[in-house]
Amino acid sequence: MSCRGICVRYKVGKPSFGQGRYATGQKRCQICEIFIQWDGLVCPCCSYRLRARPRNMKTKVRLLENGSRQVNPKVPAMPILASFLNEQSGN
Numbered sequence: 001m002s003c004r005g006i007c008v009r010y011k012v013g014k015p016s017f018g019q020g021r022y023a024t025g026q027k028r029c030q031i032c033e034i035f036i037q038w039d040g041l042v043c044p045c046c047s048y049r050l051r052a053r054p055r056n057m058k059t060k061v062r063l064l065e066n067g068s069r070q071v072n073p074k075v076p077a078m079p080i081l082a083s084f085l086n087e088q089s090g091n
Contacts (some may be wrong), residue, residue: 002082007045008015010036023063027071 011034015024026035027050029043042049054060 002046004045007034007036007043010038010044012037014050020063021056021067022052022059023066023085 007029009066012026015021015026021028021035025037027038028035029046029048031046031048032043036043036050038044038050040050054063
């Protein structure tokens with residue numbers, strides 16, 4: 001699995017101020033090390049699974065607060081995220 005340069009066609013820039021990459025539908029390929037606009041689950045270049053959610057906890061919470069993407073509340077990434085979701089559903 002290595003980058004063959006096909007992904008450059010789907011490379012996207014940063015979204016406008018106040019919007020996150022994942023909230024706008026961009027996905028990241030860890031092998032090619034770029035964000036792309038692609039509907040599939042795997043990179044068109046290296047066939048590696050694309051990351052559609054942020055790894056950083058602060059960014060995960062911000063993504064949930066904006067409500068711009070559907071995140072499965074039954075499978076929390078971390079216990080802190082579970083407590084955040086419980087607070088939101090209690091309101």
